[in-house]
Every structure is written in structure tokens, then in C-alpha cells.
Amino acid sequence: MTQASQPPEGQRSLFLGLIGTPYESDLLTTTTRLAEAAVRQGHQVTVWTCGYATALTASALDPVKPRNTIAWDTRDPSPAALAAHLLEWAGGRLAWLVCRYCAEERGTMDQMPGVRIRPPYEFVQRAHAADACLVLGTK
């Protein structure tokens, strides 16, 4: 994927909150699909992770998932690699933020490059400041 084109003037902002257990459903897939589509449409996107979603971009993760024994030659990217790819492709039009409180509580303070850890009160500030806000999942 080549880098996203420059946003048009008057771009709008979308805040996506990814809350809760990321592997329980398709939440991560949906979040990244929405983020990618919004960047392509010229919007500025913020992904904010809370709870165990803060582990998706932990620096300890390999770029690929462990091998699948029934599809040995297939190497799927890890969530961290997916986020890194999105960040690089979006070229500054996507921010991936991690809630400090949730990260401290779950031992996920060591994050991959490009991901920023922010204090929890910024969740509300950023959600309010955005033109549109969607919080995916429940806590």
C-alpha cells in the first residue's frame, strides 16, 4: 500500500475508541477498517485504546503471529504490525493512542514506536474535540 494522499482542505476528524477485550470479537478488524476508510476519505483519525486493547501494540509482540499448524506456510501479521503499517501509510493523518491508566494496570507500558501513551482524561477531551466519535466495545 502506498502512502495516503494529502487530505483536502477542511478535513474533519474522527475519534475511534477501542475499548475492552480485543480478541473477543471482530472489534480490531472493524476499527482498522474504519480508520483506513476514514483516512482515505481525507479525515484525521485518532484511535484510542483502553483495557486489554492496550496490549495490541505492545513492543514485545512479533511482527507476525505464531504459526498456524494447519496452514504452516501462512504468516499473518500481528496486531502491532497492522497498526505500524496503518500509521506509516496514513502519513500523520492517524494517531494511535494508548490509555496510560489501562496500560499501567496491565503491564503494557512498553509500546511500539509511533504509538503514544496518554493520560486517561484526554479520552474525553479528544472525543469532544473530534467532529465525530465512535466508541467500539464495552467496558
Add this chain to the structure above:
Amino acid sequence: MRSFLFIESRGEHESPDVTALLELGGRLRGSGHAVTVFLIQNGVGTLGVGEPWQAMVEQGIDVWADEFSLRGRGLGPKQVPPGVQLGGADDLVRLLMTDGVVAVWH
């Protein structure tokens, strides 16, 4: 009049709130508000129920089903009741970015 966007990600067997959410959408529409329901993830499984969706469409509610979620569950256009629109992430972003819309994820 206000605009509401309900994004349903759960199946009706997963949570009793699915029915409650859709009933809320129906009441809001009945009160003159614009209502859109976007089914995604396991939410597309509720399309098999059929009749309630047609009733919602006839009531003037815009109902969308995420094609990606349908394909991932072995479902296709044949399982989508008449009046329900097929869409994807691009459509959902456009609906989300509509001025003044109140978006609710469930």
C-alpha cells in the same frame, strides 16, 4: 428532528439488548427522527430473522448490512431481505461523518 445511527455488532442470541436497541430505533423513527441501522460483525446474523427488517424498512428506517461481515460468516446477498442495503467501511464512515448524527455502537 435528529439523526441517529445505530451500529449493531451483536446477534440476537448474544444479547437481549439487540432487540431493545432496535425497538428504540423504531420508537425514535415513530417520533419523527431519522434513524439508520448498520449491521456489522455478528449483527449481520440477525438478517436471517427477516420480517422485522422489512417492517423497519417500511417504517422508513435505513438499514445497512456490512458485506465483509456477511462474507466472513458464509452469508451473501440472498440472505439480505429486500430494502436492506449492502455496504462497507466507506459507507459507515460517510454515515458517521454526517453532520449532527448521534452514533451508538452496540
